[in-house]
Amino acid sequence: MTVYVETAPHEFTANYLFNERGLFPFFAADRRVKRGDGSAMGTFTHDGEEWQARLSYQESGLQHPGDTTPQGTRFDIETVREYRLNVSSLDDSVGQRKFNVHLAPRWPGMESKNGKGIPIPEGFDEGINLRVSGANIEFKQYLLLIRRAFGAVDIQPEYFADPHPYSNVQDAERYVRLNQEVSGPVHARDGPIARLGHLLEDDRSGYRKVVQNDQNGRGETHPGYYHTVTLGQDRIQEALPSHELPKEIKHYYAREAKSFSKEDLLSHPKLGASYQVNRWDGKLGVSPEELEQLSHELDETVLSTLANSNLDLRPGGNTYVSDAYFSASESDREREIVEFNTAQIEQTQESVVIKHLADGLSPIEWESLEMLVSDGGNVSPNDIADQYDRHPDSVRRALNRIDDLVNRSYDEVSLQSSYVAELVHDTVRQARDATRRATEAAAKAVEAAETGLDKRTTAFITWAASHGMNVTERGDELELRLGEVTGEDHRKEVRRILREGFKLWKQANRDPAVYRAGEYRYQYREKEHHLRSIESDMVTRRVTGRVWETLG
Structure with a gap:
């Protein structure tokens, strides 16, 4: 069996629910605190390690x-309190090997002091919730x-024997501490974190950050x-197909x-993998099997990230730095090391660029991409507007339409990734070539007009240009790309434009x-209202249709 380094547990948060003895644990905590004049202390030993517990x-x-x-249980407590x-x-000489338990009662129909209902799992009846951090x-x-x-504080341990199935993990992390001199490949621009980040350039489904x-x-x-x-359930399975839990990988x-100084342990970074409860619709409980799955997936995620950084997975050497909780020792766990499928990731990025080419880009979108490629860094919408004599709001609307190609923050814009930049660079270069060919074609058209091209044909060409329309003919097939259509009734406006064109075409x-x-193809913008909310966003809709269906 291959020997790998043992990861260490770090943060952990979970809700442990108990209902077999109803509210007895809550009443017991109340009696114990009152008997101890507001608190109770105790110590115990576990696996040769001494622990201290304080109840308040x-x-x-x-x-x-x-x-x-509401269930009929007598409630003789004058003031409702919760317990820590x-x-x-x-x-532990460092003082960071510890946890806190927040004990709160639960009963059907319970409310807060401001009258809001407290959600209770269906069928749970009465019991307690222990919020453990x-x-x-x-974890086990x-x-x-x-x-x-x-x-240790004189409350029966039997109250906390069997967690209810509704118990759930909220946060968990495992990590290794790396020597700062070797950790560069992990966070490099072509390292595994950045390469996994390229999953952001896939379609608009799933969560990724x-x-x-x-x-x-x-x-x-x-x-x-x-x-x-951070990758949601779908995205994590693209990187680690056997995994189920959404995760964050962080250096x-x-x-x-x-x-x-380099001699100080805290001068060296951590590489961790943490469970992200908010990034899926599932639930991870606290049973031994589920906690083993949690440790297993976090372990494999850390080790696969190390492997994809070409770092040694075995303890020893200068790869790892031991601290108070990470010993850089050998693991006895069986783990699968996965090579992240960056080829597939690149294909998904290509699909984004191809999608925009297929749908057509407006002149402002082309100009924005052209400047981003030429600049090679972050620019603002105002920079693009100044460069091409556009209104800044028009540039911002154009950037919104291609937001899966660009990153935007603090009024700065850049391309999503170096790979997308390469693809866009090629596309912009091809567009420049197309512009050059179009210019040459226009010159030939002028020459043809001078030698007999009639004014009626020129009128149709001028009409198309006035509407920013691209007209493509392939044999008997005609395609009209209208770009963005404005106005209260976009369908009526498109019908008007097509009728104008039809008249000039016949002439x-x-x-x-x-x-x-x-x-014909065009796009328009409209407000999209969110369910159960008064808020709305402006979204771009794309329409494709046949001319005869619109003209009637």
């Missing part, structure tokens, strides 16, 4: 249910530590400071890392049947 209370935003809950159990390792503890150990910690920030909190340049790629330094002694059988 906090004010609650829950509405008092009265003498009984803070648990930390006494053997911790770090540097193996939390439940046992919770039970031992409550026992990439961040490449090389400035620390002081505004200093620090390469690799915070580079992440990051501590805020003050640049000011530390030029062209075959009416060819025009009527032609195809």
Whole structure:
């Protein structure tokens, strides 16, 4: 079996729900805090490690249910409170191996003090929710530590034996700490985080986000400071086909890392993979099997990222730096190392460029892309407007129509990726060639006019140009590209334009049947209202139709 480095657990957040004993655990916490004049302390030992637990209370935003809950349970507590159990390792010199438990009651029909209903899982009845947040503890150990910690403050551990199936994980991360001298390939512009970020240039479905920030909190340049790629369920399966859980992969330094010496552990970055609960419609519970799946997928994601950076996956050497929680030791887990399919990623990027070419680009869109290719960096919409004597609002609308080709932030625009830039560069070059050919064709048209081309044909050509229309003839096939149509009734406007063209076409002694059988394309903008919201966005619609259907 190949030996890989063992990743370390980092952050973890989960909701542990219990209902087998109803509200008994909540009442027990209330009695224990009152008996201890507001708090209770205790210690316990687990696997030779000593831990401390402290129970306290906090004010609650829950509405008092009265003498009984809606389910008929007597509620003799005068003031509704919620409880905190803070648990930390006494053997941890750094002080970051710890977790916090927030204990809150749950019953059907419960409300907040401002009258808002508190959602309770259907069929849950009465019970409690433990919101657990911790770090540097193996995920499977939390439940046992919770039970031992409550026992240490004299609350029955049996209350917390069997989590309800509605229990769920909210956040989890595993990581390795890399030597700063070797971590460059991870966050490089052609490294795995950037290459996975290229999945952003696929179609508009699914969630994907990439961040490449090389400035620390002081505004200093620090390469690799915070580079992440977040992929929803569909996107993560493109990179790791056997995985199910949405994740974020991140290479990051501590805020003050640049000011530390190389001998300081915090001067070296972490490479982590974290579960992203908000990026899918599924649920991950807290059963041993589900927590094993969580560790397994996060492990493989970290290791595959290392492998795709051509870094050594085995402990030893100078690749890894041990810290208080990551020991850079050998793992006994079986893991599958996946080569990210960048060829497929490139194909999806190509599809975006091809899509825009197929749908047609307006003159302003061409100009924007041309400047972005020529500039090679970030420019503003105002820069593009000034360069081509356009109104800035027209440029912004054009950029909105090609927003899957460009990145926009803080009034700056750049192409989505270096690969997209290469594709767009080729396209712009071809467009320039097409313009040159069109100019040559126009010169020949003038020459032809001087030698007998009649004014009626020239009138049709002028009409098409006045509407920004591209007219393409292939034998008896005619295509009319109208660009963007404005006005309150875009269909009526298109019908008017096509009728004008039909009249000029016939005046030029062209075959009416060819025009009527032609195809036209155009686009228009309209407001799209969101469900359950008064907000709306302007969206671009594209229309394709046959001339005869519109003319009647």
